[in-house]
Amino acid sequence: MTQALILNLVVEKIRSTINEDWIHDFEIDLETRFNEDLEIESIEFVKIANAIQQHYGDRLNIAAWLSGKSINELIGLNVGQLVDYIETQTEPK
Amino acid sequence: MANILFTAPPLVGHLNPALAVAKHLQSQGHVVAWAVHMDRVGNRMDPAMRCFDIGQFDPAGELDSTKVRGLESVRLFFEDYCVPMTRACFKPILNIIDDFKPDMLVVDQQMPAGALAAQAAGLPWVSLVTTTASILRLSDTLDEWVSSQFASLQNELLPAELHRARPDLSPHAVLVFSNQQLMGSLNQCLPAPYVFVGPTQGEGRATVAFPWDKLKTGTRKVLLTLGTVSRDRDTRFFEVFLQAFAQMPDVQAVVVAPESLAELAPANVIVSPFVPQMELLPHMDAVVCHAGHNTVCEALRFGIPLGVAPIRDDQPVIARQVIDAGAGISIRFGKVTPAAALHTLNELLDNPVYRQAAQELATHFSHASGAQGAAQHIERLMNHTEMSTPT
Numbered sequence: 001m002t003q004a005l006i007l008n009l010v011v012e013k014i015r016s017t018i019n020e021d022w023i024h025d026f027e028i029d030l031e032t033r034f035n036e037d038l039e040i041e042s043i044e045f046v047k048i049a050n051a052i053q054q055h056y057g058d059r060l061n062i063a064a065w066l067s068g069k070s071i072n073e074l075i076g077l078n079v080g081q082l083v084d085y086i087e088t089q090t091e092p093k
Numbered sequence: 094m095a096n097i098l099f100t101a102p103p104l105v106g107h108l109n110p111a112l113a114v115a116k117h118l119q120s121q122g123h124v125v126a127w128a129v130h131m132d133r134v135g136n137r138m139d140p141a142m143r144c145f146d147i148g149q150f151d152p153a154g155e156l157d158s159t160k161v162r163g164l165e166s167v168r169l170f171f172e173d174y175c176v177p178m179t180r181a182c183f184k185p186i187l188n189i190i191d192d193f194k195p196d197m198l199v200v201d202q203q204m205p206a207g208a209l210a211a212q213a214a215g216l217p218w219v220s221l222v223t224t225t226a227s228i229l230r231l232s233d234t235l236d237e238w239v240s241s242q243f244a245s246l247q248n249e250l251l252p253a254e255l256h257r258a259r260p261d262l263s264p265h266a267v268l269v270f271s272n273q274q275l276m277g278s279l280n281q282c283l284p285a286p287y288v289f290v291g292p293t294q295g296e297g298r299a300t301v302a303f304p305w306d307k308l309k310t311g312t313r314k315v316l317l318t319l320g321t322v323s324r325d326r327d328t329r330f331f332e333v334f335l336q337a338f339a340q341m342p343d344v345q346a347v348v349v350a351p352e353s354l355a356e357l358a359p360a361n362v363i364v365s366p367f368v369p370q371m372e373l374l375p376h377m378d379a380v381v382c383h384a385g386h387n388t389v390c391e392a393l394r395f396g397i398p399l400g401v402a403p404i405r406d407d408q409p410v411i412a413r414q415v416i417d418a419g420a421g422i423s424i425r426f427g428k429v430t431p432a433a434a435l436h437t438l439n440e441l442l443d444n445p446v447y448r449q450a451a452q453e454l455a456t457h458f459s460h461a462s463g464a465q466g467a468a469q470h471i472e473r474l475m476n477h478t479e480m481s482t483p484t
Contacts, residue, residue, distance in 0.1 A: 022428040041409045071238045075165040
């Protein structure tokens with residue numbers, strides 16, 4: 001699975017979960033931070049993560065991945081880091 | 094009668110509820126004194142109460158920045174504000190204790206220097222909590238990090254036998270200016286002896302002038318406020334809502350914002366940098382705010398539905414409580430458009446479900462005893478002979 005395809009899926013899940021007028025025109029790329037750029041609160045992040053998880057099934061465990069992160073890592077979390085995680089988990093073994 | 098020393102950080106939202114409690118205790122004949130930053134809040138203090146100056150404190154970071162958001166603002170609150178302030182205030186408060194000789198301390202949760210000084214002096218203390226976000230278990234990562242901040246402070250300031258996991262929560266009593274119905278059951282509380290007293294009724298606040306003659310009768314009204322900390326920072330949010338209000342000529346709005354925004358305001362909007370919020374609220378049909386804990390509880394006391402646009406600190410948690418209780422609508426502070434603002438305002442005013450949920454909460458708030466109940470609880474504790482400082 002290529003990074004671009006994963007990114008497209010993540011962006012689509014962000015847009016459909018937030019589903020407010022501004023998000024559909026908001027440019028989201030690998031550098032976009034959930035906290036600072038998107039103003040996404042934790043409960044919304046969980047919804048986005050669930051939607052992504054549903055797509056990939058049990059190859060992913062986003063909750064476990066997050067629980068290993070420090071407070072500073074959580075603050076700075078961006079779309080690219082989530083895409084990287086999905087990419088490593090879904091690589092053909 | 095007892096000597097009671099109050100201390101709180103120089104933040105209006107923390108000072109006001111504590112002042113209300115202090116007033117009630119003083120009226121019962123107790124001698125109340127304050128340890129505060131006089132250069133910052135001297136003008137807000139009650140002249141009938143003795144004030145000791147803690148001295149100057151200049152925080153490294155700007156607490157009122159809307160640029161810093163969410164979890165990062167919580168980290169910065171500790172690193173740039175709470176921790177250095179505790180270091181700076183610990184000794185001065187100990188000296189004030191030496192001078193005033195209080196029987197007990199009443200300490201705002203976000204003024205841990207007061208709690209650590211009480212511990213060091215062997216005195217009992219009561220914690221005042223102005224936001225339920227800071228007594229909830231939100232995530233293991235965050236809870237562990239906060240505990241580690243307190244651990245390092247106590248390593249510097251207190252002998253090991255006096256260390257506590259959370260010195261900001263008194264083992265004697267933790268008085269919370271909210272209620273459990275709003276807090277919900279989604280998150281567990283950190284262990285402490287809580288007493289939920291509900292919001293204060295505005296006692297102890299400075300009187301604020303307001304152009305009451307401009308307030309129309311018979312029109313629906315909206316109050317928009319971002320509180321005392323965030324008000325002057327970012328005008329975009331106000332501008333978006335002014336555009337929305339311009340499309341609602343049948344509605345009157347009071348916007349708490351810098352005077353400079355008055356020239357952008359349509360005819361149906363009153364712009365004022367300060368308002369007598371408690372006196373205005375009974376006239377309001379909806380409130381749009383930053384989900385500051387005081388404003389949320391005060392609006393809900395009157396059963397008013399809320400548009401909540403959290404910016405920082407505890408505000409996202411409190412906003413979530415309002416949404417989960419069904420008493421409001423979420424607004425994204427930095428992203429809201431005039432169309433979204435208009436839609437939110439119309440929903441709050443026209444869809445009865447939000448008002449119904451807010452009014453249900455209001456019945457719980459109306460049973461709460463507020464500052465007077467907090468004062469009575471403190472008196473009961475003092476009369477309790479077994480009250481001594483646990484180690």
